[in-house]
Amino acid sequence: MPRAHVYGDHVDTDVIIPARYLNTAAPAELARHCMEDIDAAFIDRVRPGDIVFAGENFGCGSSREHAPVALRASGVAAVVAASFARIFYRNALNVGLAILECPEAVGRVSPGDEVEVVPASGRIANLTTGESWIAKAFPAFIQGIIEQGGLVPYTQAKLATPDREAGHV
Amino acid sequence: MGMTQSQKILARHADLATVAAGDLIEARLDLVLANDITGPPAIEVFRQTGATRVFDPGRVLLTPSHFAPNKDIKSAEHCRLMRDFAAAETLEHYYELGEERAGIEHVIVPELGLAAPGDLIIGADSHTCTDGALAAFATGVGSTDLGCAMATGSTWFRVPDALAVELVGEPAPWITGKDVILELIRLIGVDGALYASLEFQGEGVAALSMTDRLTICNMGIEAGAKNAIMPADQVTLDWLRRHAPARHAASDFVIETADPDARYRRRVRIDLSRLEPVVAWPSLPANGRSISASAAENVAIDQVVIGSCTNGRYADLALAARLLRGRRVARGLRCLVIPGAQSVWNRLLADGLMQDFVAAGCIVSPPTCGPCLGGHMGVLAAGETCVSTTNRNFVGRMGHPESRVWLAGVPVAVASAVTGRLTGPVEAELDPAAFSELRAATSGAGLEGLMPAAKGVH
Numbered sequence: 045m046p047r048a049h050v051y052g053d054h055v056d057t058d059v060i061i062p063a064r065y066l067n068t069a070a071p072a073e074l075a076r077h078c079m080e081d082i083d084a085a086f087i088d089r090v091r092p093g094d095i096v097f098a099g100e101n102f103g104c105g106s107s108r109e110h111a112p113v114a115l116r117a118s119g120v121a122a123v124v125a126a127s128f129a130r131i132f133y134r135n136a137l138n139v140g141l142a143i144l145e146c147p148e149a150v151g152r153v154s155p156g157d158e159v160e161v162v163p164a165s166g167r168i169a170n171l172t173t174g175e176s177w178i179a180k181a182f183p184a185f186i187q188g189i190i191e192q193g194g195l196v197p198y199t200q201a202k203l204a205t206p207d208r209e210a211g212h213v
Numbered sequence: 214m215g216m217t218q219s220q221k222i223l224a225r226h227a228d229l230a231t232v233a234a235g236d237l238i239e240a241r242l243d244l245v246l247a248n249d250i251t252g253p254p255a256i257e258v259f260r261q262t263g264a265t266r267v268f269d270p271g272r273v274l275l276t277p278s279h280f281a282p283n284k285d286i287k288s289a290e291h292c293r294l295m296r297d298f299a300a301a302e303t304l305e306h307y308y309e310l311g312e313e314r315a316g317i318e319h320v321i322v323p324e325l326g327l328a329a330p331g332d333l334i335i336g337a338d339s340h341t342c343t344d345g346a347l348a349a350f351a352t353g354v355g356s357t358d359l360g361c362a363m364a365t366g367s368t369w370f371r372v373p374d375a376l377a378v379e380l381v382g383e384p385a386p387w388i389t390g391k392d393v394i395l396e397l398i399r400l401i402g403v404d405g406a407l408y409a410s411l412e413f414q415g416e417g418v419a420a421l422s423m424t425d426r427l428t429i430c431n432m433g434i435e436a437g438a439k440n441a442i443m444p445a446d447q448v449t450l451d452w453l454r455r456h457a458p459a460r461h462a463a464s465d466f467v468i469e470t471a472d473p474d475a476r477y478r479r480r481v482r483i484d485l486s487r488l489e490p491v492v493a494w495p496s497l498p499a500n501g502r503s504i505s506a507s508a509a510e511n512v513a514i515d516q517v518v519i520g521s522c523t524n525g526r527y528a529d530l531a532l533a534a535r536l537l538r539g540r541r542v543a544r545g546l547r548c549l550v551i552p553g554a555q556s557v558w559n560r561l562l563a564d565g566l567m568q569d570f571v572a573a574g575c576i577v578s579p580p581t582c583g584p585c586l587g588g589h590m591g592v593l594a595a596g597e598t599c600v601s602t603t604n605r606n607f608v609g610r611m612g613h614p615e616s617r618v619w620l621a622g623v624p625v626a627v628a629s630a631v632t633g634r635l636t637g638p639v640e641a642e643l644d645p646a647a648f649s650e651l652r653a654a655t656s657g658a659g660l661e662g663l664m665p666a667a668k669g670v671h
């Protein structure tokens with residue numbers, strides 16, 4: 045059963061993946077140093093499918109896409125936070141890391157709790173305490189990008205219809 | 214309902230009469246940029262899109278800056294990948310190390326005249342918000358967003374709401390743009406502007422040089438802002454005349470102003486005349502404290518870094534050189550001076566200011582991001598302390614997770630370098646006349662006109 049890894053507010057991209065390791069973009073190598081500066085034991089503890097819980101402004105700081113890539117490659121299936129820094133939000137969607145915005149869940153999950161998260165429906169459950177929540181839904185356009193499989197397929201479609209390049213989406 | 218300055222720029226680039234906060238839009242881009250960390254993954258994404266050419270070789274800027282000159286073999290491979298791509302795509306704005314136009318993206322984009330009022334710019338680097346100093350909408354994205362934008366010349370945005378930051382008063386002695394932005398982040402916090410635009414307004418803006426404005430907008434991201442933007446005024450126009458003469462002459466830019474009834478999430482007022490130099494304590498840019506309170510803590514300093522995309526422009530380093538003239542770096546302390554662009558380095562040499570650094574005992578590095586992100590050229594050991602003019606002091610940002618970084622403007626950095634402690638310019642008896650002279654010289658375009666503008670763009 046997936047377990048929770050719990051952090052506070054303003055977890056920045058420099059602790060998710062320190063810049064000193066950014067001389068590579070290889071996911072497996074990045075994963076080895078994921079969360080190293082905030083939680084050196086994380087990488088030994090994390091199991092495939094685990095969930096990261098955090099407070100406000102998760103992923104603040106640099107624009108490095110290596111941060112969601114490292115989390116995903118380390119086995120993390122989803123991040124649940126009260127709020128996300130905006131570049132991290134875009135990057136997570138683009139690299140296929142599930143993110144759920146749910147301030148209600150913050151503080152109600154302890155490290156090691158058994159949890160269940162269903163990104164498609166937004167359902168978040170703490171199986172240890174029996175509590176559950178529904179995360180904020182994505183706007184339809186963003187849900188569409190997720191369903192198409194990310195920004196690359198979306199862009200491929202856009203390139204096929206070049207006259208459609210500005211306006212509301 | 215009225216639109217903010219930022220919303221008007223987005224609306225125009227999306228061919229829409231109006232937009233409102235929360236709208237999702239597709240907008241055309243004037244410039245896209247990336248560096249040696251974010252560029253290689255963006256190039257890979259670009260290839261995955263199936264595009265055969267970048268949308269416009271004059272509007273894609275790639276620059277080796279972070280781990281360049283190559284710090285190791287992996288970095289060398291990244292830089293080569295970018296260099297080869299730039300050559301294959303005949304990118305106009307790829308400059309090799311040593312060329313006068315080379316440097317850190319947020320220093321060279323304004324220098325090359327590649328940002329102008331009303332422009333819409335994205336960069337695969339969070340400090341792309343710097344270019345808002347020129348009254349452009351500029352924001353950071355990740356590599357996938359950038360790779361797709363290189364293919365299409367457009368991207369999607371969620372239209373942000375905004376905070377209005379009203380600046381009033383004439384700056385007090387020793388106050389630079391760095392103090393203004395550290396004070397703002399202290400007031401609103403590292404998520405105080407999350408997803409929002411930071412729109413600077415008020416009569417206090419006129420007193421700020423372009424260097425100050427670039428420093429302020431650079432750190433908008435440190436409050437979580439999507440973009441930071443200044444109004445366009447005479448300082449902006451003077452800058453354009455020098456750095457983008459063709460666009461200036463053709464009035465090829467659009468000055469947008471917020472509608473009188475634009476709605477703001479929050480209004481913040483900063484009186485520049487009442488500021489004292491601010492220092493952000495480890496390990497968040499929001500941990501600002503006045504220099505007098507900070508100095509009282511008697512923090513011994515191992516290293517001082519003067520440079521980066523925040524404070525590595527000519528006016529920053531000219532100020533540092535003048536303040537260091539006739540002084541010595543404290544014994545046992547390392548003072549690294551890192552010009553943000555080759556043009557800055559060259560001009561410091563030509564003007565004789567390099568001699569002030571050398572005589573004071575500083576190490577002058579080639580232009581690079583270097584220690585700012587803990588990459589190379591000045592990484593900290595466990596327990597070491599550093600006063601830095603860079604923009605982030607997160608845990609481990611400049612090296613070992615147990616090293617500590619204090620963010621400050623140039624006067625506090627120089628003062629700390631000569632005393633060996635976290636100190637202000639008054640206590641260190643730095644020359645106030647040098648500061649006033651430099652400030653007078655850098656208002657308007659003054660000292661800041663460095664390079665002829667790039668040819669052929671726009």
Ligand code: SF4
Pocket residue numbers: 278279317318319338340521522523581582585586603604
């Ligand atoms: S100087 Fe520092 S903040 Fe600026 S682009 Fe380089 S690494 Fe980023």
